[in-house]
Amino acid sequence: MSAAIQTNRNTFLDTGLALFDTAPFKVADLSPETVRFGRKEMDLALHEMPGLAALRAAYLGQKPLDGARIMGSLHMTIQTAVLIETLVELGAQVRWVSCNIFSTQDHAAAATVVGPAASGGTPDAPKGVPVYAWKGETLAEYWWCTLQAICFGEAQGPTLIVDDGGDATLLVHQGVEFEKSGTIPDPSTADSDEYRVVLALLHAVRAEKGDRFWHAIASTIRGVSEETTTGVHRLYQRLEQGNLLFPAINVNDSVTKSKFDNLYGCRHSLVDAIMRATDVMLSGKRALVCGFGDVGKGSVQSLRGQQARVAVTEIDPICALQACMLGLDVLTIEDAIAQGFDVYVTATGNKNVITAQHMAAMKHNAIVCNIGHFDNEIDMAGLEKMAAQGLVEKTTIKPQVHEWRFTKTTHGPDGGGHAIIILAEGRLVNLGCATGHPSFVMSNSFTNQVMAQLDLHRNAEAYGITVTVLPKSLDEQVARYHLGHFGAKLTTLSTEQADYIGVPPQGPYKPDHYRY
Ligand SMILES: NC(=O)c1ccc[n+]([C@@H]2O[C@H](COP(=O)([O-])OP(=O)(O)OC[C@H]3O[C@@H](n4cnc5c(N)ncnc54)[C@H](O)[C@@H]3O)[C@@H](O)[C@H]2O)c1
Numbered sequence: 201m202s203a204a205i206q207t208n209r210n211t212f213l214d215t216g217l218a219l220f221d222t223a224p225f226k227v228a229d230l231s232p233e234t235v236r237f238g239r240k241e242m243d244l245a246l247h248e249m250p251g252l253a254a255l256r257a258a259y260l261g262q263k264p265l266d267g268a269r270i271m272g273s274l275h276m277t278i279q280t281a282v283l284i285e286t287l288v289e290l291g292a293q294v295r296w297v298s299c300n301i302f303s304t305q306d307h308a309a310a311a312t313v314v315g316p317a318a319s320g321g322t323p324d325a326p327k328g329v330p331v332y333a334w335k336g337e338t339l340a341e342y343w344w345c346t347l348q349a350i351c352f353g354e355a356q357g358p359t360l361i362v363d364d365g366g367d368a369t370l371l372v373h374q375g376v377e378f379e380k381s382g383t384i385p386d387p388s389t390a391d392s393d394e395y396r397v398v399l400a401l402l403h404a405v406r407a408e409k410g411d412r413f414w415h416a417i418a419s420t421i422r423g424v425s426e427e428t429t430t431g432v433h434r435l436y437q438r439l440e441q442g443n444l445l446f447p448a449i450n451v452n453d454s455v456t457k458s459k460f461d462n463l464y465g466c467r468h469s470l471v472d473a474i475m476r477a478t479d480v481m482l483s484g485k486r487a488l489v490c491g492f493g494d495v496g497k498g499s500v501q502s503l504r505g506q507q508a509r510v511a512v513t514e515i516d517p518i519c520a521l522q523a524c525m526l527g528l529d530v531l532t533i534e535d536a537i538a539q540g541f542d543v544y545v546t547a548t549g550n551k552n553v554i555t556a557q558h559m560a561a562m563k564h565n566a567i568v569c570n571i572g573h574f575d576n577e578i579d580m581a582g583l584e585k586m587a588a589q590g591l592v593e594k595t596t597i598k599p600q601v602h603e604w605r606f607t608k609t610t611h612g613p614d615g616g617g618h619a620i621i622i623l624a625e626g627r628l629v630n631l632g633c634a635t636g637h638p639s640f641v642m643s644n645s646f647t648n649q650v651m652a653q654l655d656l657h658r659n660a661e662a663y664g665i666t667v668t669v670l671p672k673s674l675d676e677q678v679a680r681y682h683l684g685h686f687g688a689k690l691t692t693l694s695t696e697q698a699d700y701i702g703v704p705p706q707g708p709y710k711p712d713h714y715r716y
Pocket of ligand 1: 428429430431458461462465466490491492493494495496513514515516519547548549550553571572573574628629630637
């Protein structure tokens with residue numbers, strides 16, 4: 201995208217879409233077959249999501265979210281569709297977008313728009329939830345979708361946000377901030393294509409709605425529950441800087457979220473994505489995982505499950521020592537490149553972990569992907585700059601799988617340029633090239649999300665402007681909901697035993713600082 205972004209009063213950038221559209225939803229395909237496929241997969245998913253099923257049963261006939269207007273910005277997958285319909289069953293009015301341009305499952309979006317059988321919705325007369333999401337959005341379309349989902353009516357915002365990565369929260373905060381300062385920076389000064397689009401959107405909104413629009417939207421928002429590590433970092437930063445506008449619940453750091461979804465979800469979905477994308481045999485290959493946090497640990501297990509020879513990079517001595525205790529080599533990325541590693545996976549939540557220079561030195565046909573954060577863990581912008589200079593050429597192998605051939609290197613075939621394979625354009629590989637985490641693990645995450653939304657709806661003002669983790673009793677409840685699925689039977693503490701270890705017989709069983 202060029203720096204010379206023009207805003208147009210009628211349509212937003214090159215989307216061809218009115219800035220404030222009247223479309224009740226926008227998805228890729230509402231054909232009966234797509235809707236049927238989505239609904240069938242949602243039915244199967246619900247069976248694997250006992251936490252959400254338990255909440256539906258617990259609140260049957262009640263509407264504890266009555267009056268809530270929930271805007272969600274979270275990968276529009278089958279599992280998310282089950283989350284959305286749980287929020288609706290609990291009484292909320294919901295609007296939804298994906299939090300990633302590649303992660304929407306179009307059949308999930310379609311079935312969610314049409315609604316469950318009981319709603320009587322059909323593809324011709326949908327009665328479900330307004331979803332604005334399709335797989336393969338442009339950045340301009342992505343931010344357009346986010347704006348549509350935020351607007352529940354003329355200058356009426358949501359009361360609550362479910363966010364994943366913090367984009368919806370960011371848009372509202374930036375909108376308010378620039379209305380306060382009176383100026384919106386020129387999009388051409390942005391340091392990334394994505395931020396350029398955000399600034400262009402804010403300019404376009406101001407041109408059409410004046411400079412109190414975001415204040416009105418923010419004034420109705422009572423709280424946000426944030427799904428992931430990176431979004432949570434952004435919230436704590438805002439809290440420290442004193443510019444957080446509403447209370448936030450950090451869902452990521454519920455034990456039953458980050459120690460399950462980030463770990464076991466990535467264990468399931470990393471190799472699934474690499475194999476769907478490339479069909480390359482991973483056994484015996486040398487794979488480097490950058491970052492040995494929760495996602496990195498799951499990624500290592502995933503690759504080791506295929507008998508790849510795995511090493512990690514880390515900045516944190518504790519995580520590095522953990523890796524050593526599992527028999528993993530801890531290297532620098534430069535060492536790994538020099539040793540000719542075959543597969544590189546970023547899982548740090550940091551930026552420029554793999555630079556364009558690193559990729560220029562990798563072995564021929566090395567596979568490079570990111571399961572951590574945004575498209576800047578791998579320096580895609582640097583690679584694009586090299587492409588503009590003719591130093592590298594990009595070829596699409598299939599959607600979300602690209603060969604980048606370096607024209608000037610000499611360690612490729614016959615002493616010519618080498619190539620590398622980049623998956624999902626440097627964005628989350630498990631959502632771009634596979635279908636994300638499986639239902640069961642997402643049930644844990646989303647049960648936390650629903651509990652967070654319920655509590656914010658009941659009590660948001662009692663939180664004050666804080667970022668809070670759900671109490672351990674709820675974390676334990678989430679786990680309890682899922683044990684029956686395995687036929688697991690808990691041992692009951694006797695009063696004598698409970699007194700001896702100093703915990704209530706019904707829990708919580710661990711102090712808050714316990715690390716699991
Ligand atoms: N793809 C998915 O499905 C998925 C799921 C959950 C979380 N995430 C995202 O994955 C990222 C990581 O999440 P996490 O929960 O593992 O976080 P984490 O904080 O537990 O782990 C990140 C690790 O990376 C290390 N690190 C930071 N900079 C580094 C660098 N330059 N080189 C090497 N190591 C470095 C940190 O020390 C830390 O141990 C976040 O952006 C999060 O939002 C993705």
